[in-house]
Amino acid sequence: MNFEEIIQSVYYKIKAIEDRGSLASYIPELEKVDPDCFGVHISTIDNFNFGIGNYNDKFSIQSIAKVISLSLAYSKLGEKLWDRVGVEPSGTAFNSLVQLEVENGKPRNPFINAGALVVSDILISNLNSPKEDFLSFVNSLSSNSEICYSNRIATSEKNVGFRNVALCNFIKSFGNIENEPSDVLDFYYNLCSLEMNCKEVSEVFIFLANDGRTLVDNKQILSKSQSKRINALMQTCGFYDESGEFAFKVGLPGKSGVGGGIVAVHPKQYTIVVWSPKLNKKGNSYRGMRFLEEFTTKSELSIF
């Protein structure tokens, strides 16, 4: 059975069962999305592409962007990056301050909010025009060049972002933020507001399945070893307090966002992206998790 057949059969199976998730409520604008959207797209390193459902509709990628910003920061700083952010699963919720207090302001990993704020701070210090340069980087990863920030989403998140303001100032109080908290937060909200469709996300992430090289122009974004390490981090830390569950049930490195998107990477093979906005209790797309579990079971292709 080939990918096209498997994806179709799993897609319709999951579409038919009740969607028990609920829309993200903490960012008002995210509640305005059509809750029934459901799209899937796969890109393989030998250039096979296939999408189904709403795979061409843009959605807010939210925390999925944290992998892209980490990749850019890693390419700029190399291993020095890990002096400022750890590589261990957190064992707590995505916006927890508890561990930061115990560990003196060094976030456990780059995918919890605290870690993504430190990575944002690093990019601000290392890019000439942070927002523009970051957007150029995203657009350079695939053939598509229409990926944009959403002002509407960034503003909506900013208006309710007291917890992130708290996190950023808390880390600053330990000396692990160099720039003004308000600048770091502005960059961070824009980062999370990126709007992409399933096809774009799978194309942008393909360099992580391809030992660090883009498909579009064969450019080495990260070294082979760095690329593997990003995948390892997604495996152990990509789903907040459901990371173990995702490794256990899906068996691929991946990253989710509260916009309902999930990207999974099968090294040396493919990237697959699912989008469905309603979230389970841990904050990950309900249908996305179900789809990927069935998909790796049926394809018998997990890394384990």
Next chain:
Amino acid sequence: MNFEEIIQSVYYKIKAIEDRGSLASYIPELEKVDPDCFGVHISTIDNFNFGIGNYNDKFSIQSIAKVISLSLAYSKLGEKLWDRVGVEPSGTAFNSLVQLEVENGKPRNPFINAGALVVSDILISNLNSPKEDFLSFVNSLSSNSEICYSNRIATSEKNVGFRNVALCNFIKSFGNIENEPSDVLDFYYNLCSLEMNCKEVSEVFIFLANDGRTLVDNKQILSKSQSKRINALMQTCGFYDESGEFAFKVGLPGKSGVGGGIVAVHPKQYTIVVWSPKLNKKGNSYRGMRFLEEFTTKSELSIF
């Protein structure tokens, strides 16, 4: 370059650098081992075997045994097992009681001590002669039938095991231990006292590289899906608070023990075992970690 060459070259390189670890001190008997021992053994699913250094010397496998007991319990209970123990990384030290208190006695995963105690409790409830039956199981996994418990080690650990007594009674107070704590602890100390050499460990674990089937008699110990899940758990939780680091640097599922052993599994390919008794600050073999990092870098064979 083949496995033999890679292993030899990495072995001598690591042997030449200073061993900065120190012997486990909390179990008196473990301090009596020769600190300079250093052995490696690989077993592939197509029956290639190669060892170097002290790969034929028995050592105390300690927590490595937790993967074997989990496999047996999983084969007995199936998915019901996960009602009593979780699948998430802990984010804290191996013998922490904090998370248990917050999560009402359900250990975060089967590889922290709390989780291994619950798995031991399950085996006691499900085996006729727990200690004998478990030993038979271990011996049935490979062609070797001389694997034994060490009374000396079990007694040594029992004599200083106040923290484990605390853990077991604490979980019992939440109702997640069915048997007498003293019986559970006795079984647990025996389990951890198993003495094996690198060759035996790599042979015993080969079923996890082989989709759940033993090589010796092609017996299906776990289903393919269950076998993958054990590997995923080792990836996210196998090295206590250094699990992220191991995934990051080595990129294979694995499990360590305070006796200085580490086993790593490359699904569909091989198992590799390193033993060197001196431990780094997180309690994992110093040379073992270094060896495996070099080995996967050189072989370019990680799962990511």
Next chain:
Amino acid sequence: MNFEEIIQSVYYKIKAIEDRGSLASYIPELEKVDPDCFGVHISTIDNFNFGIGNYNDKFSIQSIAKVISLSLAYSKLGEKLWDRVGVEPSGTAFNSLVQLEVENGKPRNPFINAGALVVSDILISNLNSPKEDFLSFVNSLSSNSEICYSNRIATSEKNVGFRNVALCNFIKSFGNIENEPSDVLDFYYNLCSLEMNCKEVSEVFIFLANDGRTLVDNKQILSKSQSKRINALMQTCGFYDESGEFAFKVGLPGKSGVGGGIVAVHPKQYTIVVWSPKLNKKGNSYRGMRFLEEFTTKSELSIF
């Protein structure tokens, strides 16, 4: 208005309102008590005594005994005692292990279970016949000599005491218990099983209102300064996570037990004891708390 009138008027007022508490459920024997019992007794340092309701019925004093054991240990060790147990409120539940882990086995104060276990350990090391000698000490504090342990209660608590076994072994693992955990626990369960009536408790505690001297034979049990310090400790730590509330609403040093007893001490004036078995959510006698709040409001006699 004198004490007799105030106590009578408050007693009947509280008796008339609904008792919203519920019986302690974690020790089976404690559930067998008549839930409607309600007794009060006051003893002043000028030898006025007055009781009402079930003030002559014996009840299980439980944690109230921790003040007596602390007093005896303090008289034996002096200020060295505080090397092994702290004097700060815990901010957590009475049987929490979390803080112990963070603070390396030194309990925050002598009134949480952990602290009382360390005090028990100290007494075992410093008394010839710990159980007998402790009972003699209790009986020597008042004219009454019929105070006894309850085997029935001690055994009942022991049978469900997994959490206390956990606590004691946990502290032992940090080196802050000298004796065998089973011996310490046996002493501790007996201590908590003491049966006394309101009159006896108020007479036993009167030395703490009298600068450390008993009324019955004017014996100096503790120095004036030590006696004040015990009162200060009851004020800040006597009611677990409701200590602030008790200081706030009642305004006297005091100690409660899950048997439904509460003793309060007004330094240089009196001791007052209330017993009513049904407990509020924080584990303190519902009517006892209500009675004492009204009593100090009406008498206008708090220390603040």
Next chain:
Amino acid sequence: MNFEEIIQSVYYKIKAIEDRGSLASYIPELEKVDPDCFGVHISTIDNFNFGIGNYNDKFSIQSIAKVISLSLAYSKLGEKLWDRVGVEPSGTAFNSLVQLEVENGKPRNPFINAGALVVSDILISNLNSPKEDFLSFVNSLSSNSEICYSNRIATSEKNVGFRNVALCNFIKSFGNIENEPSDVLDFYYNLCSLEMNCKEVSEVFIFLANDGRTLVDNKQILSKSQSKRINALMQTCGFYDESGEFAFKVGLPGKSGVGGGIVAVHPKQYTIVVWSPKLNKKGNSYRGMRFLEEFTTKSELSIF
């Protein structure tokens, strides 16, 4: 021996011993104070006043102001106040975020920073001109009318106040701050910047020794019961994680500030204020703690 003699003898004794404290370093301006200053002042409810040393020199009262703001908020809201802030000791450092996370944004008590921020928020919502009105309130409590904010100190604290920004936004994220965080913080920094001398502090606080009535014009600021409750709160929570120690060694309700001031209240008798800028490890004036311990020992006047 009368107060004058006791204070003189204790003052010279403490002055003669080595001051082992060190200046508060986290607010730059506070480091500029003369570290050798040492003043004491007592005010009794029968109008006896006595000062020694630098009792007439202004210092930054810092957290001592939290008692005054709490008193004003309590007089405005009555018991409703406790819906938004608790009355229990925290068991953690003064600026901890951990407990807030566990308890959903309701600070444990009004004297940790989190609680004082909520009280500031309440005052902003309930005063017409918050800063002016609060200053008038302070000046109305004593005959002195020259108490002022220090712009210099408020600005200095604001410039390094990332932790407080974090705290305030964190509480806002739970919905327990009504106003803009920047307004709440501005009010809070001004509050803490009040400059007073020992004499002024003892006069301002005398209403808490006098059942809620000022001495200067016999005005009832708080009811008798409310005044007692503030004293009880100072007793259990006034010294952060050294509250138990202060109750234990000094035996009076009190409040300290990182400017090196400590006020203690003996209900129905007096207030006493010590100022010496060098702090012990828990952040309380080294000499202040030593002085008060000796003072209550010598005067034999503690509440216990």
